[in-house]
Amino acid sequence: MRLLKFFWWSCVAVFCGLLLSLSGAYLYLSPGLPSVDSLRRIQLQIPLRIYSSDAKLIAEFGEMRRTPIRFADIPPNFIKALLSAEDDNFANHYGVDLSSLMRAATQLLKSGGQIQSGGSTITMQVAKNFFLTNERSFSRKINEILLALQIERELSKDEILELYVNKIYLGNRAYGIEAAAQVYYGKPMHDLSLGQMAMIAGLPKAPSRFNPLVNPQRSKERRDWILGRMYKLGKIDQGQYQTALAEPIDASYHVPTPEVQAPYIAEMARAEMVGRYGSEAYTEGFHVTTTVPSNLQEAANEAVRSGLISYDQRHGYRGPESRLPGMTREAWQAELAKQKTQNGIEPAFVTQVLKSGIMVLTRSGQEETVAWDSMKWARPFLNTNSLGPRPQKPDDVVQVGDLIRVLRQPDGNLAFSQIPAAQGALVSLDPKNGAIRALVGGFSFEQSNYNRATQAKRQPGSSFKPFIYSAALDKGYTAATLVNDAPIVFADDNLDQVWRPKNDTNTFLGPIRLREALYKSRNLVSIRLLQAIGIDYALDYVSRFGFNKQDLPRNLSMALGTANLAPVEIAGGWSTFANGGYKIQPYLIQSIHSRNGDPLYIANPPSAPGENDDQPATVVDPAALAENIPAPASTVPTPAVAERIVDARTTYILTSMLQDVIKRGTGRRALAMGRGDIAGKTGTTNESKDSWFSGFNADYMTTVWTGFDQPESLGSHEFGGTVALPIWMSYMSAALKDKPEHMLPEPPGLLTLRIDPVSGRAASPGTPNAYFEVFKNEDSPPPMNELDPGTSAPGSPLPADDAAPIDLF
Incomplete structure (x- = not known):
């Protein structure tokens, strides 16, 4: 009896000691424990996702790949697999499984004090993952147990599981089971098979050790063990078990x-989001919708790629990127692995040279044929203006061991190619509000992420002239005003320099109407026109279009487009001509939504009023607009009317003049589009270092630039109409396909008169070769007999006195 009493009281003492120890530990540690209630408000890191205007994924940014999933959407078979692997008593315990803890304690004793396993339940893992570190210590374990008990008191089992499956790391930057399903199988969780679910359920224990991409055999062993546990616990029947066991390990790496x-x-x-939200842009799960429709962006991609390849092949083959003859197939394959595919142009090694073409080894390890017909363009490049002899057979072009480039054709065959040396940019806007509808910043983002559409400041050449003509039309000159297209010399006594501007053809046409001068792109007329209206007036006027006055040269060379401007600036300025005279600002982000779908920002740009508006909409004070400030969609005010900066009659007349550039001027190639609603202007700088075309109808304003990053000539026979215009045509033909012709209606205050082509004045009856011209009411030219000879008026010739030089520098 004494022995029994001793044993009894010893047990009581041990129990009380343990109870006191736990109580003391709780009293000591509990003040430092975080609030479990915060789990209800937890914000898991979700990457930034960028979408097109038609909800197609453009890009994802963020270190953690995560797509949260609700408990109701978790497949039941996955829950069974997970609990079988991690915590088969989950439904019955209260956060701590005593049997698991005892097993862990036994392992601890056997190992001499080394912690082997923690005996953790799923609830304890939630406590550790959300609140604690991975440190292996007794104090951390006690905190984990205390937190698990609190979590079980305050959250349901479903809530605990939902937190767990969305938080856990499962390898390859995948956080949460939905992200893991996408990374390993490229499909959502609910589409996985039982075997695939069991494989993912085996990852939490050791994401690297049981990773199916790194260790497929160990991953299979873990999966099969989990399936066996499921069968043993009665969660699946024998048929399901055998079927799942027979599934191959077919995981592969899938990126979004x-x-x-x-x-x-x-x-x-991405850059704009970081500017708005800082580093939280990558973690808060923002859903960004851009103004770019996917079909227009794809059309722009193809237009720039095809246009630059076409230009590049006109100037010959520059030779292989490297030459490695006599190497093994394995060595070639290793070298190919170092090369990047750029905008679909793949690297390949020449393995055989045949009469009918060549055989090449591609990065996929396959040998494929490149037909001779696709190589006939490859005359040797000598310099920008010279080519070698036309090749007669494949070995005139390549040798075995040449590292070349090939381009996959729509039919699956390969064509001989090379990466273009020249670059290009395209910007397409909605001229009514500045929404970017397509943008390409170079031939290949893989080659260079330098965005030439927004960052490259280049001279626009003659594509800048419409701004000077608009300034003149708003100052009283007309499309019929005669200007002398004749040689002119400007001298600067201080610098002892002489400037002799000339036309690109080095010819002179004498007195010529402004309309004709614009569509024939006569440089000397533009200079005389700028001289007549005054540089100060022109600078003030042109800066209205959104150009920084400091970027505009304060001399007559401005008339020839010597300012350094980015394509997006040119497109924004030209939009004023396309929308009837209103200033717009290009923008990209249409809306930003939170992870929960709540609107945080809705773009509300000042816009040109509708064509059928009798009165402009009520103008909202710009200070009241949510510019760059998150605002729910329900609070977005009525769009403000953009500022009018040009008379609508001026833009109408100028548009008709720019339409003549297409009909009979430097943009005649665009007649092939078969549309009467397009207007535009070519631009080519000195020595053809920059090639431009800007053009529009009432729906789209598009600017294209081409040139070399380090300015050099595109070639003596290359101009805006040969390099940039074909790209513009390709894009705009796709953008306007199946769309009716769309031109802004004629504004009030205009009249049409018959004009004498010799004098530029209203024609008398019977005047030979008289033509019709559009004028503002107040600027219509008088008849011949109402103006004395030698008098200058807006409708008459500008003075042609070249005796007085003007300082340019």
Whole structure:
């Protein structure tokens, strides 16, 4: 009896000691424990996602790949697999499983004090993952147990599981089971098979050790063990068990695949989001919708790629990127692995040279044929203006061991190619409000993420002339005003320099109407026109279009487009001509939504009023607009009317003049589009270092630039009409396909008169070769007999006195 009493009281003492120890530990540690209630408000890190205006994924940014999933959407078979692997008593315990803890304690004793396993339940893992570190210590374990008990008191089992499956790390930057399903199988969780679910359920224990991409055999062993546990616990029947066991380990690495190739758009949106939200842009799960429709962006991609390749092949083959003859197939394959595919142009090694073409080894390890017909363009490049002899057979072009480039054709065959040396940019806007509809910043983002559409400041050449003509039309000159297209010399006595501007053809046409001068792009007329209206007036006027006055040269060379401007600036300025005279600002982000779908920002740009508006909409004070400030959609005010900066009659007349550039001027190639509603202007700088075309109808304003990053000549026979215009045509033909012709209606205050082509004045009856011209009411020219000879008026010739030089510098 004494022995029994001793044993009894010893047990009581041990129990009381343990109770006192736990109580003391609780009293000591509990003040420092975080509030479990915060789990209800937890914000898991979710990457930034950028979408097109038609909801197609453009890009995803963020270190953690995560797509939270609700408990109701978790497949039941996955829950069974997870609990079988991690915590088969989850439904019955209260956060701590005593049997698991005892097993862990036994392992601890056997190992001489080394912690082997923690005996953790799923609830304890939630406590550790959200509140604690991975430190292996007794104090951390006690905190984990105390937190698990609190979590079980305050959260339901479903809530605990939902937190767990969305938080856990599962390898390859995948956080949460939905992200893991996408990374390993490229499909959502509910589409996985039982075997695939069991594989993912085996990852929490050791994401690297049981990773199916790194250790497929160990991953299979872990999966099969979990399936066996499920069968043993009665969670699946024998048929399901055997079927799942027979499944191969077919996991492969899947990254979020953009549905739209728009890397320059993605980078612009990312930079703007970081500017707004800082580092939280990458973790708060923002859903950004851009103004770019996927079909227009794809059309722009193809237009720039095809246009630059076409230009590049006109100037010959520059030779292989490297030459490695006599190497093994394995060595070639290793070298190919170092090369990047750029905008679809793949690296390949020449393995055989045949009469009918060549055989090449591609990065996929396959040998494929490149037909001779696709190589006939490859005359040797000598310099920008010279080519070698036309090749007669494949070995005139390549040798075995040459590292070349090939381009996959729509039919699957390969064509001989090379990466273009020249670059290009395209910007397309909605001229009514400045929404960017397509943007390409270079041939290949993989080659260079330098965005030439927004960052490259280049001289626009003659594509800048419409701004000077608009200034003149707003000052009283007309499309019929005669200007002398004749040689002119300007001297600067201080610098002892002489400037002799000339036309690109080095010819002179004498007195010529402004309309004709614009569509024939006569440089000397533009200079005389700027001289007549005055540089100060022109600078003030042109800066209205959104150009920084400091970027505009304060001399007559401005008339020839010597300012350094980015394509997006040119497109924004030209939009004023397309929208009837209103200033717009290009913008990219249409809306920003939170992870929960709540609107945080809705773009509300000042816009040109509708064509059928009798009165402008009520103008909202710009200070009241949510510019750059998050605002729910319900609070977005009525769009403000953009500022009018040009008379609508001026833009109408100028548009008709720019339409003549297409009909009979330097843009005649665009007649092939078969549309009567397009207007535009070419631009080519000295020595053809920059090639431009800007053009529009009432729906789209598009600017294209081409040139070399380090300015050099595109070639003596290359102009805006040969390099930039074909790209513009390709894009605009796709953008306007199946769309009716759309031109702004004629504004009031205009009249049409028959004009004498010799004098530029109203024609008398019977005047030979008289033509019709559009004028503002107040600027219509008088008849011949109402103006004395030698008098200058807006409708008459500008003075042609070249005796007085003007200082340019």
